[in-house]
Amino acid sequence: GQSLEQPSEVTAVEGAIVQINCTYQTSGFYGLSWYQQHDGGAPTFLSYNGLDGLEETGRFSSFLSRSDSYGYLLLQELQMKDSASYFCAVRDTGFQKLVFGTGTRLLVSP
C-alpha cells in the first residue's frame, strides 16, 4: 500500500517562505502532485513532479526526490489567501488510483 505523511499544521507570516514536506512509502508511482483546498472549498490542482527535481509555477515550487522518498511544496511571498490545506498525492503504478497525503493546514498571519 501507500502512505504519505505531511506535517499537520504550519504557520508563517505574510511575505515569508514556507516549505511543506511530504514523505511517502509506496512501491511505485508515476509522480507527485500537490493540491490546495480552502476551508469549505474544493481541492484544486497546484503542481506535478513526474521527474526528480524542482518545478516552478509562479510563487509556488514543488520538488521530488525518489531516492529519498520525499517531496515538498515551497510557497514564496506568502499572502493571506494562501491560508489553506495542502495535500500531496501520488498515483500508484499498481492500482492506478490517486492516493492523498494526510494534509497540512497552512496559517498565514499578518
Added chain:
Amino acid sequence: KAGVTQTPRYLIKTRGQQVTLSCSPISGHRSVSWYQQTPGQGLQFLFEYFSETQRNKGNFPGRFSGRQFSNSRSEMNVSTLELGDSALYLCASSLVFSGRASNNEQFFGPGTRLTVL
C-alpha cells in the same frame, strides 16, 4: 467551461437510510472519481469510473457503490447509513482514465456534505 457540479450540496439522513449523490463532470471529461473526506481520515479514494465502467475501487465496504452514465454523469449510493459515513463526498473529473493521465490533475466539485444522525 462550467466546472464539476455536485448535488445536493448538503444532506441530512438518519442511520439505516440510503442516499444517492450526483456528480456532473466538466464537459468532455470521461473519468469521474469519488472521494470521502473526513477530519480524521483525510481524503480517501472511493472509486473511479471511465466510460461507464468502474476502473478502480478503494477500501470501502460494499454499502458504497456507484455508476456512470453514457453522458459521463456519475452517481454514488450509500446504503444502510452509519454515523461514521458523515463526511464531505467529493467528486473529481479528468479527461482520461487516471491510469493514462500524464499528470495527476483532477478537477474537483464543491462536494456534498452528508450528515448522518
